[in-house]
Amino acid sequence: MKRIAFFCVAVVMVAGAVAFTTSASGHSDEEVAPVYGVRVPPGYRDWRLISVARVGDPLNDLRAKLGNDTAMKAYREGKLPFPDGTIIARLAWQQVTSEAITNAFRVRGGTETHLSPEQVEKLVDGSFVAGPPTNVQFMVKDSTKYASTGGWGFAQFNNGKPADEATHKTCFSCHEPAKNSDYVFTRYAP
Amino acid sequence: MKRIIFSLVAIAGLAAVVASFNPASGHAAEEASPIYGVTIPPGYRDWQLIAVKQLQFAGKGEQLRAQVGNDIAIKAFKEGTRPFPDGAIIAALHWTRVPSADNDKVLDGPFPGTHSFVVGSPVNVQFMVKDSKKYAATGGWGFADFTNEKPGDKALHETCFPCHAPAKDRDFVFTNYAPAP
Numbered sequence A: 001m002k003r004i005a006f007f008c009v010a011v012v013m014v015a016g017a018v019a020f021t022t023s024a025s026g027h028s029d030e031e032v033a034p035v036y037g038v039r040v041p042p043g044y045r046d047w048r049l050i051s052v053a054r055v056g057d058p059l060n061d062l063r064a065k066l067g068n069d070t071a072m073k074a075y076r077e078g079k080l081p082f083p084d085g086t087i088i089a090r091l092a093w094q095q096v097t098s099e100a101i102t103n104a105f106r107v108r109g110g111t112e113t114h115l116s117p118e119q120v121e122k123l124v125d126g127s128f129v130a131g132p133p134t135n136v137q138f139m140v141k142d143s144t145k146y147a148s149t150g151g152w153g154f155a156q157f158n159n160g161k162p163a164d165e166a167t168h169k170t171c172f173s174c175h176e177p178a179k180n181s182d183y184v185f186t187r188y189a190p
Numbered sequence B: 001m002k003r004i005i006f007s008l009v010a011i012a013g014l015a016a017v018v019a020s021f022n023p024a025s026g027h028a029a030e031e032a033s034p035i036y037g038v039t040i041p042p043g044y045r046d047w048q049l050i051a052v053k054q055l056q057f058a059g060k061g062e063q064l065r066a067q068v069g070n071d072i073a074i075k076a077f078k079e080g081t082r083p084f085p086d087g088a089i090i091a092a093l094h095w096t097r098v099p100s101a102d103n104d105k106v107l108d109g110p111f112p113g114t115h116s117f118v119v120g121s122p123v124n125v126q127f128m129v130k131d132s133k134k135y136a137a138t139g140g141w142g143f144a145d146f147t148n149e150k151p152g153d154k155a156l157h158e159t160c161f162p163c164h165a166p167a168k169d170r171d172f173v174f175t176n177y178a179p180a181p
Helices: A004-009 A070-075 A101-110 A117-125 A165-169 A171-183 B002-020 B071-079 B102-106 B154-158 B160-170
Strands: A050-055 A059-069 A085-096 A128-141 A152-158 B048-057 B061-069 B089-099 B116-131 B141-147
Touching: A050 A070, A050 B048, A050 B061, A050 B089, A050 B102, A059 A070, A059 A128, A059 B048, A070 A085, A101 A117, A101 B160, A117 B048, A152 A165, A152 A171, A165 A171, A171 B102, B048 B071, B048 B089, B048 B154, B061 B071, B061 B116, B071 B089, B102 B116, B141 B154, B141 B160
Parallel strands: none
Antiparallel strands: A050 A059, A050 B116, A059 A085, A085 A128, A128 A152, A128 B048, B048 B061, B061 B089, B089 B116, B116 B141
16 A cells, blocks of 8 residues: 555655545545645546546556646646646546447447457457546645645545555655656646 | 535536637637537537546557546536436547656656556547437437547548447446546
């Protein structure tokens, strides 16, 4: 778990969130993440899309990065550093095979696209959809409060529960290689 | 709780409508898809996320994909409403998948040998528009595929509905709503 948490912190984005009580995700998250004091921002699941990503073995997950309005505006205007109030959310799901898509490949692949059964199975093997959620991470910009960590507060929640302090201590160091892009790895997907 | 969700959705939906008049959000293509006459809905890039996936295509390699929906579609997904109501629009954004050396470098500490992938360049965008009368012959859905804002040809659009037919018991929609982690 610790490894997974560390990894997640490492790859993409994390951020904290100043939150209220409930989120549109349906979770009731009163708990505050250690170190940065960040909560799950309400309604983050309804935020707009920044980009998507996938990580292979051993994690095998699919990811989406969403941003609040401040984040989206900054991304589109190419504004760095991100302004205070920016929140970026990184959602991750286990990758799973879709029965519906698999069937579609097999039906279509054999008839109209004239692919061999082996080719069809290759398509099936390389295709995944988002399955059960794994965790969500946030990066919250507050240049005063988080001055010692590049202006960012970080948080990771597993099933609505914040990860431990040790996990959160790895956030910033992992994001340091992205210093030139204000510690954010993800680019906006056009 | 549900009411809170609904009102959030409603607010977000309004926001999406407002955003759709914002030229900054994009595409003003007037060209319609053959057969179905679907144009690119303004502001679709600002719609809310339904789910993500990776798809492998013969000769095209892997793609990373995101499905987003207008407010009617998102509400139907969240409430499990099937068939989707008229006015629902689902957009599928497709990008090439490229390896991320930067991410791999970071990952190599905790997970040696991990390969990570990010979005490369846009490939195409597809839309499904629900109008149970206008598109009665195709399950109530109109389809469209645009590359660089240009609609694909008639032959391409003739493949849309047959390909979605296996998903008939889910109103011809493959994608499931990805729950919040």
